[in-house]
Amino acid sequence: MTFDQILGHKRQKEILNRALANGRLAHAYLFAGPDGIGKRLMAMALARAIVCEEQRGCGNCLACRKIDHQNHPDLHILEPDGKAIKIEQIRAFQRELNLKPLEAPRKICMIEQADTMTVGAANALLKTLEEPRGDTLLVLLSSQPNRLLETIRSRCQPLPFNRHPKSRIQAELEKQLGIASEESHVLAALSEGSFKKAFGKDRDLYLEQRRDLLKTLTGLSSGSILPTLDFADQLAADKTVLPDILEIFQAFYRDVLMTLQGRGDEELVNLDLKEKIHRVSAREDVSTILAKLEALVEVRHQLDRNVNRQLAMEVLLLKLAA
Amino acid sequence: MAYLVLARKWRPQNFTDLIGQEHVSQTLANAIRSGRIHHAFLFTGARGVGKTSAARILAKALNCDEGLSDQPCGICSSCTEITAGQGLDVIEVDGASNTGVDDVRELRENIRYLPNRSRYKIFIIDEVHMLSTNAFNALLKTLEEPPEHAKFIFATTEPHKIPVTILSRCQRFDFRKIPLARVASRMREISDAEQLTISDRSLSLVARQGEGSMRDALSTLDQVIAFSGEQVDDEAVQTLLGMVDRRLLLDTVEAVLQRDSRRALDAVRRVDQLGLALRRFTQDLLEMFRGMVICKVVEDPAEMLDLVGEELKELKALAEEASLDDLQRIVTLLMKTQTELVNSSFPLLTLEMSLVRLATLAPTQDLAKLISHIESLEKRLGSTPLPKPQHPAQRPTPNPTPTPTARPAPAPAPAPTTPNPSPDPPPKKPEAPVATSTESKGWQGLVDQVKQSRPMLGSVLEHGRLLKLELPVIEVGYTKGSFMSSQLQEPDISQDLEVLTTEYFGQPVKLRVLAVDIEQQSAAPPSLVEEREAKETDRMRRLREDAMEHPALKSVQDIFKGEIKKVIPIDKGFV
Numbered sequence: 001m002t003f004d005q006i007l008g009h010k011r012q013k014e015i016l017n018r019a020l021a022n023g024r025l026a027h028a029y030l031f032a033g034p035d036g037i038g039k040r041l042m043a044m045a046l047a048r049a050i051v052c053e054e055q056r057g058c059g060n061c062l063a064c065r066k067i068d069h070q071n072h073p074d075l076h077i078l079e080p081d082g083k084a085i086k087i088e089q090i091r092a093f094q095r096e097l098n099l100k101p102l103e104a105p106r107k108i109c110m111i112e113q114a115d116t117m118t119v120g121a122a123n124a125l126l127k128t129l130e131e132p133r134g135d136t137l138l139v140l141l142s143s144q145p146n147r148l149l150e151t152i153r154s155r156c157q158p159l160p161f162n163r164h165p166k167s168r169i170q171a172e173l174e175k176q177l178g179i180a181s182e183e184s185h186v187l188a189a190l191s192e193g194s195f196k197k198a199f200g201k202d203r204d205l206y207l208e209q210r211r212d213l214l215k216t217l218t219g220l221s222s223g224s225i226l227p228t229l230d231f232a233d234q235l236a237a238d239k240t241v242l243p244d245i246l247e248i249f250q251a252f253y254r255d256v257l258m259t260l261q262g263r264g265d266e267e268l269v270n271l272d273l274k275e276k277i278h279r280v281s282a283r284e285d286v287s288t289i290l291a292k293l294e295a296l297v298e299v300r301h302q303l304d305r306n307v308n309r310q311l312a313m314e315v316l317l318l319k320l321a322a
Numbered sequence: 323m324a325y326l327v328l329a330r331k332w333r334p335q336n337f338t339d340l341i342g343q344e345h346v347s348q349t350l351a352n353a354i355r356s357g358r359i360h361h362a363f364l365f366t367g368a369r370g371v372g373k374t375s376a377a378r379i380l381a382k383a384l385n386c387d388e389g390l391s392d393q394p395c396g397i398c399s400s401c402t403e404i405t406a407g408q409g410l411d412v413i414e415v416d417g418a419s420n421t422g423v424d425d426v427r428e429l430r431e432n433i434r435y436l437p438n439r440s441r442y443k444i445f446i447i448d449e450v451h452m453l454s455t456n457a458f459n460a461l462l463k464t465l466e467e468p469p470e471h472a473k474f475i476f477a478t479t480e481p482h483k484i485p486v487t488i489l490s491r492c493q494r495f496d497f498r499k500i501p502l503a504r505v506a507s508r509m510r511e512i513s514d515a516e517q518l519t520i521s522d523r524s525l526s527l528v529a530r531q532g533e534g535s536m537r538d539a540l541s542t543l544d545q546v547i548a549f550s551g552e553q554v555d556d557e558a559v560q561t562l563l564g565m566v567d568r569r570l571l572l573d574t575v576e577a578v579l580q581r582d583s584r585r586a587l588d589a590v591r592r593v594d595q596l597g598l599a600l601r602r603f604t605q606d607l608l609e610m611f612r613g614m615v616i617c618k619v620v621e622d623p624a625e626m627l628d629l630v631g632e633e634l635k636e637l638k639a640l641a642e643e644a645s646l647d648d649l650q651r652i653v654t655l656l657m658k659t660q661t662e663l664v665n666s667s668f669p670l671l672t673l674e675m676s677l678v679r680l681a682t683l684a685p686t687q688d689l690a691k692l693i694s695h696i697e698s699l700e701k702r703l704g705s706t707p708l709p710k711p712q713h714p715a716q717r718p719t720p721n722p723t724p725t726p727t728a729r730p731a732p733a734p735a736p737a738p739t740t741p742n743p744s745p746d747p748p749p750k751k752p753e754a755p756v757a758t759s760t761e762s763k764g765w766q767g768l769v770d771q772v773k774q775s776r777p778m779l780g781s782v783l784e785h786g787r788l789l790k791l792e793l794p795v796i797e798v799g800y801t802k803g804s805f806m807s808s809q810l811q812e813p814d815i816s817q818d819l820e821v822l823t824t825e826y827f828g829q830p831v832k833l834r835v836l837a838v839d840i841e842q843q844s845a846a847p848p849s850l851v852e853e854r855e856a857k858e859t860d861r862m863r864r865l866r867e868d869a870m871e872h873p874a875l876k877s878v879q880d881i882f883k884g885e886i887k888k889v890i891p892i893d894k895g896f897v
Binding site: 011014019022024027033091094123124126127130131144150156162243254257261262267286287300 | 326330368374418587664
């Protein structure tokens with residue numbers, strides 16, 4: 001992957017290209033930005049541009065191909081071992097750094113999910129990060145840069161990455177998956193500007209079942225409790241899709257909130273359910289919607305803490321149907 | 323040699339370069355000049371303020387070939403070696419990577435040997451807070467009395483993690499954060515030397531990013547240079563730093579203050595379209611509101627906010643519109659939003675929700691105003707004749723029947739065996755001046771209420787003899803010199819009691835404690851406890867009589883030839 005093949009991030013590309021051209025590449029970068037927007041691709045492209053025999057990351061030469069296959073001897077990739085990057089990994093890597101690069105002009109080290117470094121690991125990295133031996137390039141990738149130690153952050157040149165605009169994701173979804181614009185709109189709106197999220201969504205759930213789910217949800221009333229409990233039962237049954245379903249609910253109520261605030265339709269997520277949204281917004285007001293959204297946020301918290309799913313769903317639905 | 327980032331390239335090489343830390347450099351320079359050099363130093367302070375640099379400068383000063391001086395020459399072989407990090411006698415240890423006790427033992431092995439060619443053997447341990455406890459302890463003896471040729475310099479950002487035994491053996495220097503102006507002026511020097519064109523405004527923006535850390539500021543400057551080359555224009559700096567356009571922020575703030583949720587959502591949409599980080603936006607928004615709070619409470623906020631001219635004026639104008647309470651509420655809510663954004667699965671929604679909430683917040687009423695309002699209402703009510711505060715829930719006698727004899731209502735209920743319960747009030751002193759003036763508000767009621775909130779105080783009162791109850795004066799008698807009377811005379815207790823009585827009677831009451839002589843006791847009215855006891859014995863007598871008369875008991879006596887030893891009433895609570 002060369003820089004050109006990466007979608008968006010024009011400014012970041014420019015910065016890196018210019019630094020490459022002027023020989024002003026810093027020894028440590030921190031690529032910060034949400035998950036799945038291309039930080040790693042960018043780091044790989046940078047690595048290729050450095051090792052490439054033709055100095056441009058051609059993708060054809062041996063060095064570039066080695067980078068692509070991740071078996072270049074001078075490219076070190078540190079990833080979380082289990083949940084965290086541990087101090088042993090850092091130490092092993094530091095031993096590597098004592099050696100001269102084998103093929104490339106400089107050694108390149110990528111630390112993925114750098115925020116998962118343990119405190120010990122992060123501290124052990126400090127001196128290396130400040131003044132690495134020889135000619136080393138360190139690239140830290142992180143979606144949660146605030147979780148890194150201040151001392152780590154201060155030693156890197158920050159390179160923030162922005163989310164992709166919805167339109168770009170939508171266009172890409174349509175191009176690559178060949179789905180209709182209404183559907184791609186839903187996926188793109190829920191992707192938070194991350195390609196990974198947009199493509200990773202369970203399309204059947206988000207596109208097909210969504211309507212049914214929302215239909216049942218809006219059909220609930222506080223008068224008859226049995227359908228509510230049945231629905232809770234149904235929701236609680238599958239642990240894996242539950243977060244996604246809650247996200248769909250959240251998106252729906254957000255749409256209602258937006259409509260209540262008199263926002264235009266183009267901001268809605270569920271473009272295809274306009275009538276339903278308008279119908280619901282007619283019988284709600286801002287405070288009740290906010291209460292419902294709050295309930296949804298709360299239940300997600302609770303699910304993270306392993307509460308009884310069925311109970312949580314029942315409580316949630318009673319609140320939503322109220 | 324590859325490109326060096328500015329922070330490394332411009333690492334201070336002597337004490338004069340070390341800006342913002344004059345208190346450290348001067349102390350060290352004086353120590354060197356006077357030859358009173360401690361053997362162990364601890365440098366602490368935030369990141370990027372010059373700890374490691376100071377350690378290296380100190381090492382150079384101590385080992386300079388030109389002689390011990392506070393101005394290391396920087397050209398002798400010793401100085402250049404230290405700068406390059408190759409000094410034989412200056413050993414820089416990464417404390418975070420060599421944390422174990424074995425590493426320290428190795429160091430102790432080393433320390434015995436004389437320096438190769440310099441005056442001192444200097445051990446710089448950076449990030450020393452990561453050493454293990456054992457490692458620290460292994461250092462203790464060496465650190466206390468190292469050989470004459472050894473010097474230790476420790477540097478850390480987290481001094482609280484260092485054992486006190488280590489701290490007490492070191493001379494500690496706390497490095498301060500560097501003031502914005504100093505950072506900016508140093509960056510001006512550097513950028514001139516690097517032949518950069520950059521405006522003062524941009525420089526101060528970049529410097530502010532550092533938050534008092536030189537390295538952070540220089541990293542950011544590097545970033546700016548990487549983006550825009552040697553000619554830096556202001557706009558590029560703004561976009562690069564991911565700064566939310568000030569206009570957009572002001573718009574949002576205005577929308578929130580004017581409770582225009584529609585406009586606030588508009589702002590979120592623009593942020594979203596620009597692809598800006600929502601957390602950053604929230605952060606900036608929070609900072610704006612913080613600035614407004616400061617504008618409200620501080621006379622001259624310019625220094626505290628690091629803002630000048632236009633920006634400050636705008637902020638002040640906005641602050642005029644809002645009340646302090648509102649602003650504080652907004653700040654609190656935004657802080658909550660900020661933490662929520664971290665774990666939110668739908669951050670856009672989180673932000674939208676919180677902005678809608680902010681914009682629909684009901685304006686707060688100033689608490690002081692509310693209170694004064696209530697007070698004026700009270701006064702107005704007070705002038706009309708219904709001043710009796712009601713304590714229906716606490717009143718033990720639900721229907722205030724003015725019994726001149728003040729028969730306490732919760733008197734022990736009649737025993738089950740008693741056919742006609744307590745026909746007559748127990749004999750008591752008729753002259754007891756009981757609760758005639760305040761009708762329902764009798765002495766008994768007061769004691770009951772005091773008992774509810776302060777049981778001990780209540781029981782003290784129970785033992786008192788009510789001598790006089792003519793509001794606003796109550797006189798209570800106690801046996802002369804008794805414990806109870808001395809208790810009641812203690813200032814804080816009597817104060818408490820005053821409050822309680824005032825509350826009960828709804829008017830200020832003067833409670834006087836009088837001493838009663840033992841001889842007079844028979845003349846004085848009985849205390850509540852005595853009354854109760856009298857009643858109790860009375861009741862017992864009647865119970866016994868009733869029990870004796872009972873036919874079942876009689877037949878038992880007849881059949882078994884029994885004898886009645888004791889009559890025990892079934893617990894009166896249940897009869």
